[in-house]
Amino acid sequence: MFEPANFATENDNPREACGVLGISAPGEDVARMAFFGLFALQHRGQEAAGIAVSDGHTVRMHKETGLVSMVFTPESLAPLKGKFAIGHTRYSTTGSSSLRNAQPFLIETLLGPLAAAHNGNLVNIAELRQELLQRGTGLSSSTDSEVITMMLAGAVGATWPERIQNVMPRWQGAYSLVLLTRDGVYAVRDPWGFRPLSVGRLPAGGYVAASEWGALHTLGCVDIHEVEPGEIIAVGEKGLESIQGMAPAPKLALCTFEHIYFSRPDNVWDGQNIHLVRQRLGEELARESKVEADVVIPMPDSSIPAAIGYARVSGIPYNDGFIKNRYIGRTFIQPTDSLRKQGVALKFNVLPENVRDKRVVVIDDSIVRGNTSGPLVRMLKEAGAKEIHLCITCPPIRHACYMGVDMGLEADLIANRLGVEEMAARFGCDSLSFLSLEGMMKAIGRKSGYCNACFTGAYPFPVDLEHTKTGFEKAIS
Amino acid sequence: MFEPANFATENDNPREACGVLGISAPGEDVARMAFFGLFALQHRGQEAAGIAVSDGHTVRMHKETGLVSMVFTPESLAPLKGKFAIGHTRYSTTGSSSLRNAQPFLIETLLGPLAAAHNGNLVNIAELRQELLQRGTGLSSSTDSEVITMMLAGAVGATWPERIQNVMPRWQGAYSLVLLTRDGVYAVRDPWGFRPLSVGRLPAGGYVAASEWGALHTLGCVDIHEVEPGEIIAVGEKGLESIQGMAPAPKLALCTFEHIYFSRPDNVWDGQNIHLVRQRLGEELARESKVEADVVIPMPDSSIPAAIGYARVSGIPYNDGFIKNRYIGRTFIQPTDSLRKQGVALKFNVLPENVRDKRVVVIDDSIVRGNTSGPLVRMLKEAGAKEIHLCITCPPIRHACYMGVDMGLEADLIANRLGVEEMAARFGCDSLSFLSLEGMMKAIGRKSGYCNACFTGAYPFPVDLEHTKTGFEKAIS
Amino acid sequence: MFEPANFATENDNPREACGVLGISAPGEDVARMAFFGLFALQHRGQEAAGIAVSDGHTVRMHKETGLVSMVFTPESLAPLKGKFAIGHTRYSTTGSSSLRNAQPFLIETLLGPLAAAHNGNLVNIAELRQELLQRGTGLSSSTDSEVITMMLAGAVGATWPERIQNVMPRWQGAYSLVLLTRDGVYAVRDPWGFRPLSVGRLPAGGYVAASEWGALHTLGCVDIHEVEPGEIIAVGEKGLESIQGMAPAPKLALCTFEHIYFSRPDNVWDGQNIHLVRQRLGEELARESKVEADVVIPMPDSSIPAAIGYARVSGIPYNDGFIKNRYIGRTFIQPTDSLRKQGVALKFNVLPENVRDKRVVVIDDSIVRGNTSGPLVRMLKEAGAKEIHLCITCPPIRHACYMGVDMGLEADLIANRLGVEEMAARFGCDSLSFLSLEGMMKAIGRKSGYCNACFTGAYPFPVDLEHTKTGFEKAIS
């Protein structure tokens, strides 16, 4: 239940791969702008960061493992002069291959330089790789971005937009993509609309595309709107052009988890402010769960709006119950046995005054592996909480995601193995409630258009599980 | 008003020097315990960290600039074997001397090894240094810890407790101090009680002293209580012993700012839970300010409890208004001119939906230099807020601190130069309220016993401003 | 004449790109062996190093900028488990692209993983790149190794040897190449034989290929012989196989500069021991130059054997005259103006006792840009030398090399701009002699079979100067 190996950085959140950013701003220091924009996308990937810049002739790139603030120094930014830029923050795997898989991925092609940065996952990647290998193109990484650039390098079409249009139908899965060429930036969103991608205008001239509105606001953008499913937005010297890459899928499949957990609260997703959606998730949860309690506390930070909403509807007072240590970083130092025995989580401490002798509702966004809920319940008990009612702002996660979110394999998912009662018993809480699918969609304010496969197993299109990314054999590492 | 040079890491908080920690736990891996304890004190100093360990014979030490998670690796911890440990997190000055001023400070003495780590500031340090120099002891750093160890090395007394008792009367100012000797740890708090220091018992045997309760809880301590002003707590093989170092000062002088800002909300200071005090600070502020508004928003994270309290008393709904970028790190990369002109703060983004067309109360903990309030007000205005009422949970800070808090010189303090109305005009807000001294003390629940010199200029004892730390000439750097 | 900007690491040698190494030794720790082998090839490239290892299934790689001893740590070597390995040391260009151009280059292909490490230069690289781009294969670096792997990935042939045979005729230029596949290592030498490559047998089983014999001796190899021009040596589980890749060129074109400067003295090149050839170069020089002098001194370290030879034939006593600072490393710190005015070279100091009041013959291997000869002559003069006779063990270098040696552009070569007398006047020496082409070949013991294009301009095949590497436009950087 409690996995001490990850003690110091313990969490139980799904992980997503990547934030992306594209800038067209001739006359500005686009690399510096990209740097500051990536700061606001840091929460979408802390493992590696990269920026590629075109000066209209040559594309130069710097990428490295580490936080944005560590990867970029005045020295590493200095050579990145140009008019157009793309950037990327990556939630990467570990190990020596991590730098090789950092993005953007940059190649020279017959049409000149091409760089790509990508958020999402192509489910037919094994097939696409095989096609590239068959036509004699070797692959040096395991990123979708390399496959995307190599397919575009060999695509039919005299211009990049034509090539993108010709290749898009081959990409099955989630992709919010930025492409950098000699002459501008393309922002491309898959026809299902899995992952977010928005574009804004710079008052002084130019355009920015980014995974989230926070990055666009940081750069001072106005007239912000979301890139449409299947749309290609081209920005360059001539301004902004919208091109239909593909018709939107008949059934859109936006990722619900952007609402639940991934996006920063200031993002807009599917036309809705995330912070408000999260408050409504808490409100719906209060309507459904009907727990009697003395205090509502959030798991900081993502569940704070939901807890505020829950408190509002339930009438139970809102208060803080956990303190989050904001300086927890990566460490390879393991706790001593006595620390392990106590099962104390370093990431959170309890505010005993706020829970002692109280019936406590704890709002959390999701349960994935279930490895932190037990210790947190125990901490509250030891601080004197009388009852603990764990309320989750989404349904149980029972299925793996193949669209770019790392929730682990199905066998890793606690709700795939245990029922709600069993989970409650495992965690030691007095009750455990999950928001219903209907309640969740009601809070989101939509009846359809979302991918809820992690809850339902109903993927938006058939997924050949044997050939998904984890399935294909690694020849290089 | 807005200082773009610090754009990326802009803040306007007072800075405090240091968290301290001491452990006696023979049979445990005390270095590893110290490492995890320092994690929970990271907010008290992010510039350097160090641990010294005694195995009953030799004291070994590792200290470096950087976060706790960066300073300590399995390799750097490995040699630190022992029974007793002290640790330190430092809010240091910049420059090449920073490592030299990292703590603990470790020396060999006639009584064996002695290491010290210290939170506070001795106001008579120039005089004490002069005495040491006069007796022929050279000084290699500008830390109080070195002076403290050197004074103890030369003190009268056959045992460490005797020496500490003999030397304490010479130390004028704030000191919450941990000392490591061959045979144990001493935790010492000055007779005025300026800075926090608490001690707890390890259920498996042993004791821990630390600046805050969060560190003690992280290590699983029970029976936690604050070290008394003037008290020396000795922990070692024989258990815990309380020794009166000095009689408590007739007028105690606890630092109010631990309540306002420094301590983590889960700390206990002067017997009171910080989180509850902060809620009451918001409540008092609501009683005093009587603003009419539509929403109360906190400046995250420190003002959240106060905003909750304010909302409760005022009846104005609480909501989030700012999103804090939690990944802001040190960077030497400056924003572009266009970013500067927009005056956008990277550290915070606004949630426009929650403030648009609203009369907004913003709760903030304090105003020191006043360099961030203007930009934040502007961000809210640009997001559509109708009125902005800035409410501060303490009185105007008009005087420098000489007891270990870096608020800058008096000339740096905006409230030293401008009246409240002028400040409001400078920031562009519709009203600006500060909690009164009386209201603040009411929220704290005490009538006296605190140092409020930064508000009132009434220092607990005469401070010879010419010879305070910033005054004495630096011979080495 | 004297370029102070490179003061600290001043030298005037041609630079060569790379040492290569391949190992087949199932049952051994091939990564560790490769590490120790690369140590002995460090003089062929100090900018980057890399090792790729195959375990019969997956190929893993680690490469980085820096010396071999810095690039590889126990941690970075640990994952490189396997039976077969290749390694590389690189004399790279500077800048952010240096890591991207580090070798080996590793890709996945239809036949499994393929890694390449390469010493030399393909003169038709622009054309080969264009062909790859035309068939839709993007290129992510400017290395020949990437082109080589991509061509092999798309080549006709069911097996690697077939593919290599099919592709070799397309490679125009110098290549001593090691290839790593799932099942073994291929060592390939171009049909002109430009660069060295030898192979030896491990007494305990297995084979090693390497640029120089020193690496083979370090690994304990026996039965060492040179790979023939045009030959492919395959080593794997089944032992060693020799395959004719191409017929040797009718006119071989071995690089004379391996004798003059590149190879370590313990290498064997064209069947001859380099140290002995260098002694003979000095002997021939003595026969030709006929200077009357009191002492012969070498420029350490490469000219020591030639100076010994010169002394032997001329009867003039050999002695040391310069002390070389062996710890000179890369530094970005520039000398002060006064140091500059003195024109003192940090890399060498004079032994005044050995030159004072003497007529001195200085033996040096070559003059490329001519930027160090002047200061060295001046140092000897200031130390009291009566006459200085500079004797060079090769003819004047008047033409650029396109076969993998970086001598700069023709305009950079001092002998391309100035005659011998003018150079002597520029350097301030009393005489300047170059070994004649005939004398040089006599010392080498061959009449033909060598590329002497840098002296004569007669390239072994027509070189399209416009499309050589420095000529093609850089799309990515």
Next chain:
Amino acid sequence: MFEPANFATENDNPREACGVLGISAPGEDVARMAFFGLFALQHRGQEAAGIAVSDGHTVRMHKETGLVSMVFTPESLAPLKGKFAIGHTRYSTTGSSSLRNAQPFLIETLLGPLAAAHNGNLVNIAELRQELLQRGTGLSSSTDSEVITMMLAGAVGATWPERIQNVMPRWQGAYSLVLLTRDGVYAVRDPWGFRPLSVGRLPAGGYVAASEWGALHTLGCVDIHEVEPGEIIAVGEKGLESIQGMAPAPKLALCTFEHIYFSRPDNVWDGQNIHLVRQRLGEELARESKVEADVVIPMPDSSIPAAIGYARVSGIPYNDGFIKNRYIGRTFIQPTDSLRKQGVALKFNVLPENVRDKRVVVIDDSIVRGNTSGPLVRMLKEAGAKEIHLCITCPPIRHACYMGVDMGLEADLIANRLGVEEMAARFGCDSLSFLSLEGMMKAIGRKSGYCNACFTGAYPFPVDLEHTKTGFEKAIS
């Protein structure tokens, strides 16, 4: 015999602690000069380097572990503005304490800042430390430099020269010392004259003191002479002043090993050029050893002049036999078992052509632990040498050094345990000769005035072995 643990960096040389440097050059960039001067002292210590600079008011310092070229960057040099500087290169012990023991050591004193850098060893250091501890001065390192500065800080005397004079009689042992004060630099040499220290004049004004002449030449010094035993040289705004610190010892005790091994060949020691002395050592050895052989080869690099001298007298031709890998760096990577079994040394390769079927005289400077001679003999045998005659340019080393040279404990010295015949058998060579003490002194050209205690055990004064540095208990580490 062969210790594989040190395989990669195997050597068998005595180690010395430190090169020192002092500069007075108001108006120049003294830090930069110190940097370039330390380059030329790098061979005296590769573990740490430091520079301290006085601007007439404040002393600033930077020191770190690593080579001079790594420790100093434009950034770390920039703050070191001033008129006077001292610098240090250190041959340090390993481990976490290495930075703490780096030099210079800098303190503030009643007379202002004082920094010291030191080459040598005080044999009564335990007693001196005890005195400092007794007067209440704690010690934070195990360096003699700290003790020296602390003693001067507490010494009687109104001026630094007076204090130095008052304290010098207390320092028993070897010290070539540079001291930096607010107003200048003092260079101090012990009355026995154990270690070298010379001073030169800068033509543009100012003075430099340094361990060796190479550093003085690198900085362009003229009028160079050695500091006399017992002399204090003061340099500052007023120029150079010579002060008698102490009368020279009646029996001087210059370290013979500066001639044998430590100094660079361009140094002058005791008025004699090292390179010439080493040639004479070889000549004497030839006169004594009378081996019949076909070739004389040196162990590079230190034995090259001796081998030249040996060849000259014996008439046996000189040639190179070993190639030294100049890029060997520190590595923690251990060789594989097969590499170990072969006993191949990475640091040296043989030139088989020069030794095959020959009777070979190998000239080496000294045998300390005897751990490399065996493998080297084996390498020559395997390369086909018919006979191997090992000739050493000094007598057997049978006693430890307490004057600053790390030769290990007596038990580590092979000549302390084995006779010459036994050593020869152990190494597998056909004969082993050591230069006699008389022959060595004859080559040096002196009859007395040298410390030969490592050969004879006759220390220049009684050494209390129990209280030498390795003897006193470490309280801090």
